[in-house]
Amino acid sequence: MSRFRIERTVALPPAEVWRRITDWPAHGARIPFTSTTVLTPDPSGVGTRFTARTGLGRRLGFDDPMEVVRFEPPGSGPGTGVCGIVKLGRAVRGSAVFEVYEVPGGSGGPAASRVVWTEELRLRGVPGWCDPVLAAVGRRLFARALDGLLGN
Template identity: 65%
Template sequence: MTLFRVERTVSLPPDEVWRRLTDWPAHGRQVPLTRTTVLTPGPNGAGTRFTARTGLGLLSFDDPMEVVRWEPPGSGRPGVCRLDKSGRVVRGWAEVAVTAAPGGGSRVEWTEELAVRGLPRAFDPVLARAGRALFGRAVDGLLRP
């Protein structure tokens, strides 16, 4: 499994950062060739399930996820959302933490541990760099004013 982290500090308040980072369909608009579909009705929370489908036609795969921890930020406490990934191709977890930054704004830490089926461990450093680049771009897009 490959572990990587994306960190950002932005001028937006924590509740707005949380809202944007947990808008699952919006992730699909930030990741190339990806569409995200929420599978559970109602508001986000623990138990919310969604799938990110990436690729073109027959050359695509599903990345099903479930929210297993949901603690929005509020009155001095950080927000934490943890996702479990249970796909046939991609497995692992992601955790998003949103805290108030000193002097205003927010600090984001997106940590992810992935395994890609059929990809030898020798490729872990490449997968980590690609993950940082891809998810960094997605976080930047989601948090853009």
């Protein structure tokens, strides 16, 4: 299984960072040739299901269905927000975890946030010896998506 981790610190409050990284359609808009469809009425909680469709048209591509299995937004005080996702597809399996930490501002300035995105990914038909390459590509692709979501 390919594993990678992305970390960013941004000058945004944790609640705003949380809102941005749990906006599932926005993820699809940030990844080339991908669109995301939320399949459940409430798009923000445990049990939320969505599918990322990557490809060119309906014939050349694959679906990446996912479900939120943990959804703990950051509180009003210091703390951590955690969102866990499992990938349920035939072509893509694995999990992702988003963590949002409050970073105190210096000299009484506004707080910032630290985001940690950890992903474990397995693509059907790709041998395990390709995991380092898959991790490098995933890290680069999802880092661009995260930067776009955060407005970096």
